[in-house]
Amino acid sequence: MSIMIREGCVDVVVNCAGYGLAGAAEDTSVDEARALMETNFFGVFRVCRAVLPVMRFQSEGYIVNISSIGGLIGIPFQSLYSASKFAVEGFTEALRAEVQRFGIRVVMIEPGDFHTGFTEHRHKAFEADENSAYKDRFEKALGVMEADEMKGPSPEKIGHLLEKIITTRSPRLRYRVGPVSEKATVELKKIMPSKLFERAIMWYYQII
Numbered sequence: 537m538s539i540m541i542r543e544g545c546v547d548v549v550v551n552c553a554g555y556g557l558a559g560a561a562e563d564t565s566v567d568e569a570r571a572l573m574e575t576n577f578f579g580v581f582r583v584c585r586a587v588l589p590v591m592r593f594q595s596e597g598y599i600v601n602i603s604s605i606g607g608l609i610g611i612p613f614q615s616l617y618s619a620s621k622f623a624v625e626g627f628t629e630a631l632r633a634e635v636q637r638f639g640i641r642v643v644m645i646e647p648g649d650f651h652t653g654f655t656e657h658r659h660k661a662f663e664a665d666e667n668s669a670y671k672d673r674f675e676k677a678l679g680v681m682e683a684d685e686m687k688g689p690s691p692e693k694i695g696h697l698l699e700k701i702i703t704t705r706s707p708r709l710r711y712r713v714g715p716v717s718e719k720a721t722v723e724l725k726k727i728m729p730s731k732l733f734e735r736a737i738m739w740y741y742q743i744i
Contacts, residue, residue, distance in 0.1 A: 546590045548702050551580040552602040554620070556654060558678055559661025560670035561615045568661055569616045576620035577627070584631065588640070595639040598702050601628045605648045605714065608722050612741050613670070613677045632709055643707045645697060648714020649681075649688040677741040688715065 539546055554576040557568060580601055591597030606614060607621025625644065632642035664674055694713055701707045712719050725733050738744040 545594055546587050546597060548598045548600070549583060549587050550600045550602070550698065551583050553579050554602070556614065556658035557616050557661065558613055558658055558674070558681070559664035560613060560668065560674060563663035563666075563668050563670060563674075564616055564661040565663070568659075572616050572659075573620055573623070576617070577623040580624055581627065588635065591640045592635070592638045597640050598707075599631075599640065599642045600698060600701060601642070601644050603628070603644045603646045605646055605712070605718050605722060608646065609725060609737065611681070612738065612743055613674050614681070629709065641707055642709075643701055644710050645694060645701075646710060646712045647691075647694055648712075648718035649684040650691045650694065650714065651686060651688045652691050655682050655685040673743040677743055680741050684715075 555572070557564065557572045584599060584601075587597070587599070591599075601624055603624045604617075604621040606618045607625045610618045610622075628642060628644045635642060664671070668674065697711055697713050701711065712722065724736075728736070735744065
């Protein structure tokens, strides 16, 4: 590992690579789904495997995996993106328990909508622009997503949070960051009847 050779240690790893894939599940090919998971989940897994032997040898280190509020709530027409982030959630939670005894601190940041290049670089499932049975509802939902992202706060807030995490001796597992309404929605999911919450999400994304 070139960083280890050059620096002699690996103190912090932030797994933030990823991209969005929008479209109905039925309109998403297996190849498109596989490519997304290769980046958003298996990319995180591979980087963690690479640095864990070094951090175990050091008896310290921080691994910060960037998840998403979409990893806590399934977002309509982003089913594969949500699946990748749900996978990151489960993986990170288990990994933290496995490596804690070696002095390795594993943490997740769960951002809501921020104004970044994510919106313009989101991929669409190839068949989503064809004569899809989902086309009208997909376009409405995507419009809501893009509007929320474009009016979101600056990602500098996430950078400040990251600095706080890596200067904390005992960071917690999850750090949620973003608009208050989005963070509150995660809490509502815990207490609302599931059918009512489901309809609220569908109403918000204008698909009912």
